[in-house]
Amino acid sequence: MLIDSHAHLDFPEFDSDRDAVISAAIAKGIEFIVNIGSSLESSQNSVELSRKYSSIYAAVGVHPHEADKFDDNVCEAIAKLAGEKKVVAIGEIGLDFYKNYSGRENQIALFRALLKVAKNIALPVVIHTREAQIETLDIIREYMPLRAVVHCFSGDVQFLNKCLDLGFFISFTCNITYKKAQNLREMLKLTPIDRLMLETDCPYLSPEGFRGKRNDPSFVKLLAEEAARIKGISFEEVERATTANVRSLFRF
Numbered sequence: 001m002l003i004d005s006h007a008h009l010d011f012p013e014f015d016s017d018r019d020a021v022i023s024a025a026i027a028k029g030i031e032f033i034v035n036i037g038s039s040l041e042s043s044q045n046s047v048e049l050s051r052k053y054s055s056i057y058a059a060v061g062v063h064p065h066e067a068d069k070f071d072d073n074v075c076e077a078i079a080k081l082a083g084e085k086k087v088v089a090i091g092e093i094g095l096d097f098y099k100n101y102s103g104r105e106n107q108i109a110l111f112r113a114l115l116k117v118a119k120n121i122a123l124p125v126v127i128h129t130r131e132a133q134i135e136t137l138d139i140i141r142e143y144m145p146l147r148a149v150v151h152c153f154s155g156d157v158q159f160l161n162k163c164l165d166l167g168f169f170i171s172f173t174c175n176i177t178y179k180k181a182q183n184l185r186e187m188l189k190l191t192p193i194d195r196l197m198l199e200t201d202c203p204y205l206s207p208e209g210f211r212g213k214r215n216d217p218s219f220v221k222l223l224a225e226e227a228a229r230i231k232g233i234s235f236e237e238v239e240r241a242t243t244a245n246v247r248s249l250f251r252f
């Protein structure tokens with residue numbers, strides 16, 4: 001059985017058929033889905049989904065895009081939600097200097113605040129980082145030891161090795177199937193099997209052949225097949241290792 005380690009099933013793209021999407025994923029062999037918070041509201045909804053569906057676990061956090069709207073009350077509310085039974089991580093959190101939807105100073109303040117929450121409650125973190133790799137690792141180092149996954153990995157071998165040296169897991173999305181993603185496939189190949197995680201980041205990043213359409217957790221199967229092909233190992237080996245890795249990081 002596989003796990004989608006990063007999904008956004010609370011998003012409005014799933015409002016009309018959420019139940020059906022979840023049942024279809026389970027039927028395809030996706031045993032668990034970790035639904036990731038991107039704002040306070042999304043984190044609350046993520047927790048609601050984890051209460052409703054036995055196959056869903058939740059992460060709570062505030063995406064760097066939302067940093068301009070972040071304050072102490074939001075931080076307190078996230079810390080409170082983090083104590084809920086099926087909350088397995090703080091995330092997604094990090095820095096996004098590519099889109100810069102929020103100011104950099106605010107992004108850094110938000111990132112620090114939620115790293116502190118994660119540390120206090122001893123939960124792992126789900127890291128989003130784009131065009132901010134050095135800054136992200138510099139900040140996170142201040143809070144070590146921390147357990148973490150770098151979600152939707154993009155970057156070069158230097159960044160990969162730094163993340164591995166810190167003991168982090170590395171998670172890849174369906175964008176490894178894109179024709180131009182040779183570098184990403186190379187990074188997946190270099191990621192040790194005991195650090196590899198798979199995610200859809202749905203509704204975003206549908207695999208090649210389905211681009212422009214909505215992504216959903218059932219595509220983790222295709223992702224695992226692709227990972228097996230890239231690494232030159234069996235599907236079963238990818239399945240066994242990635243599922244064990246997710247369960248070891250998120251402890252469920």
Ligand SMILES: [Zn+2]
Pocket residue numbers: 006008036092201
């Ligand atoms: Zn995400």
